[in-house]
Amino acid sequence: MNIEKVFVEKGISLTSQRRLIAETLLNSSKHLGAEELFYLVHKKNPRIGLATVYRTLQIMRENGIIEKRDFGDGCSRYEDRKDMHHDHLICMKCGNVIEFDEPTIENLQMKVAEKKRFKVVTHRLELFGYCNKCSK
Amino acid sequence: MNIEKVFVEKGISLTSQRRLIAETLLNSSKHLGAEELFYLVHKKNPRIGLATVYRTLQIMRENGIIEKRDFGDGCSRYEDRKDMHHDHLICMKCGNVIEFDEPTIENLQMKVAEKKRFKVVTHRLELFGYCNKCSK
DNA sequence: TATAAGAATGATACTCATTCTCAATATATT
């Protein structure tokens, strides 16, 4: 993802702080929380404050660049918004997160909602358990 | 649900405070948060403290009497644990929560997990949108 | 029954993620 282009398209001014924060988040393979992200950013530029990290995350979220997740470990985690919706398998031991996508599940969800006359806007599905490594 | 019986079975001493807290929660049709529950309990007995509400909720949760839920509105909500697992439709306007149960979805989840060699312990599925009343 | 030991309670202090405030700095506009 080209950060410069995305920010310009959305009309967000791209300061050096925001660039560093966005780059660090989007280049990470993990689902970072704000503190974690702050720690990484702080290593590269110790003058950036935690509030700016939070503010940048909020701006990016409001503009649909990233999504906020809650895996129940006490802090919100952020990941770039893929075009394809996906859900998560979360390892309760090592904390690793595996993404998956199962259209059949989504279809069934829509059917359930229809039965209840409910208009679904979004959903959240998380499977908690143990990954291959940790379940041995 | 007979509160007295359940508490005795689990070996939890049933004080007057706990009885009132448990009764208020279990007789509510809504998924109450701790503050809300405290407010209701406080109306009936103003001498009960917030800490006792939190403590009682924790004890009931540890003993499998209730379940903690997070609907992403900033506080945890509690509901009595039904034998049958179920998921939630959450109205983003009125906040009403509809429960549903779809074994086919659960089966598909297990298949997905298997493919990723992941051992599922529990899961969470929430559909956010608008209920029949609010979508008009 | 009296009493000592243990459990539960309520008030309040604390924690921790997140948000707010505000003065200082940077950027854009005239």
Added chain:
DNA sequence: AATATATTGAGAATGAGTATCATTCTTATA
């Protein structure tokens, strides 16, 4: 350049939830 507007960083404030601790029940035992 001068002025208006945005952004930043430091730290204060918030709010849900937890820990502490002296006080108040219960319970067990002498």
